[in-house]
Amino acid sequence: MESMRSRIDSIRYAASFVLAGCAPTNPTTPVDTTRTATPPDPSVLVVVDPEPPAPVPQPAPTVTVSGETPQDACQAYRDGIDGTPDDPRQHHVAAPSGPAQEGHGGGEPPLRGWATGDGKIMCTIIWEQKSVTAMVMHHPTCCPMPGKQHPCPQPSQRQVQATELLREQVTIVDGRPSRTVERVVIAPPQMRHNCGRRPQGLAFETPSSSSPGDVLATMAVLEAASVVAFDRLARELEAHGAPGELVARARSAMADEIRHTRTLRRLARARGGRAIPWRRAELPVRPRLELGIENATEGCVSEAFGAATALVQAERATDPEVRAAFAVIAEDELEHAALAWDVHAWLVETATPDERDTLHRALCDATRRVEHTDPGRVTREVLGLPDPATSRVLLAQMVEQLGLAA
Ligand SMILES: [Fe+2]
Numbered sequence: 001m002e003s004m005r006s007r008i009d010s011i012r013y014a015a016s017f018v019l020a021g022c023a024p025t026n027p028t029t030p031v032d033t034t035r036t037a038t039p040p041d042p043s044v045l046v047v048v049d050p051e052p053p054a055p056v057p058q059p060a061p062t063v064t065v066s067g068e069t070p071q072d073a074c075q076a077y078r079d080g081i082d083g084t085p086d087d088p089r090q091h092h093v094a095a096p097s098g099p100a101q102e103g104h105g106g107g108e109p110p111l112r113g114w115a116t117g118d119g120k121i122m123c124t125i126i127w128e129q130k131s132v133t134a135m136v137m138h139h140p141t142c143c144p145m146p147g148k149q150h151p152c153p154q155p156s157q158r159q160v161q162a163t164e165l166l167r168e169q170v171t172i173v174d175g176r177p178s179r180t181v182e183r184v185v186i187a188p189p190q191m192r193h194n195c196g197r198r199p200q201g202l203a204f205e206t207p208s209s210s211s212p213g214d215v216l217a218t219m220a221v222l223e224a225a226s227v228v229a230f231d232r233l234a235r236e237l238e239a240h241g242a243p244g245e246l247v248a249r250a251r252s253a254m255a256d257e258i259r260h261t262r263t264l265r266r267l268a269r270a271r272g273g274r275a276i277p278w279r280r281a282e283l284p285v286r287p288r289l290e291l292g293i294e295n296a297t298e299g300c301v302s303e304a305f306g307a308a309t310a311l312v313q314a315e316r317a318t319d320p321e322v323r324a325a326f327a328v329i330a331e332d333e334l335e336h337a338a339l340a341w342d343v344h345a346w347l348v349e350t351a352t353p354d355e356r357d358t359l360h361r362a363l364c365d366a367t368r369r370v371e372h373t374d375p376g377r378v379t380r381e382v383l384g385l386p387d388p389a390t391s392r393v394l395l396a397q398m399v400e401q402l403g404l405a406a
Pocket residue numbers: 195196223226256257260329333
């Protein structure tokens with residue numbers, strides 16, 4: 001019981017670290033200091049069909065740049081070439097990606113500047129920005145079964161709303177700039193939520209929309225899938241002679257997930273989310289090691305991170321009903337994560353040295369596979385989801401607190 005409480009405290013600590021604004025600023029990470037608009041973060045978005053295909057190095061403009069802060073220096077650079085022959089808008093024609101629906105128009109182009117810590121200043125300047133339609137390859141969420149059972153649905157092309165940017169990236173060293181200019185089409189990423197214990201054989205199509213309703217509908221599917229996962233866990237624990245207390249907790253978690261599913265379906269429906277069909281598979285009892293690897297991945301890491309994220313949502317969601325729902329869900333998810341760790345400890349106790357290594361590796365691998373996707377500012381705020389940079393800090397804190405660093 002002692003270890004269970006300390007695991008829960010570790011996950012709470014990671015969430016409170018983020019909620020208290022203690023996330024350190026990494027000097028090599030761009031700090032969003034955009035003045036007029038927030039350009040999409042290239043690290044979390046998918047670049048689709050860039051035209052031209054790669055950034056083209058451009059002759060360096062003959063301006064000397066100075067400024068008190070990186071942002072000032074980048075602004076001085078931009079002001080220095082605005083409207084001159086070095087202005088990228090003079091040379092770059094629009095990519096043939098679809099009809100423009102909004103232009104950046106007049107006013108100052110969005111920019112952000114940051115220092116790399118080794119004396120360089122980096123700038124990203126968005127000279128033009130417009131909505132376009134684009135085709136992207138969509139990969140359904142799928143947890144494959146061993147052998148040829150329930151093969152994953154094939155990826156398919158989908159039409160999505162995307163953003164075309166004329167983007168200049170500048171490096172300033174000793175006041176002298178060099179740059180690349182590219183025209184790119186950027187599409188929203190496929191959402192992969194970290195909120196549940198995903199069973200083998202789970203497959204469903206993530207909606208292409210990332211509206212609050214559709215994101216909640218996706219979360220509801222993951223909660224429903226967790227019911228199936230806990231049902232299997234309870235059967236497997238019983239079959240392998242686990243203490244009755246662990247079996248009972250798995251059954252109790254199943255009941256929690258049924259409630260979470262109902263809550264999220266109701267919230268999703270009320271916000272226009274569409275019901276998402278999903279596929280479940282027959283899940284027989286597996287050998288202990290297979291059960292342990294899935295428990296490490298989906299329970300010790302995924303549910304723990306889901307619990308930490310839910311704690312953040314319970315504080316930050318601007319929608320009060322969502323806030324209230326996640327306050328309850330977060331407490332249950334903390335218990336589920338603690339259960340996963342207690343199952344892990346029980347399996348490790350009787351494992352061979354090789355099996356212990358495998359189980360430990362599964363934990364570490366799982367922390368590297370957590371994805372940090374972004375449904376966009378509006379949905380993020382309504383649902384209280386951390387942005388990708390904050391999500392990475394949350395994970396790093398959780399990894400450190402749980403002693404998972406490889
Ligand atoms: Fe849940």
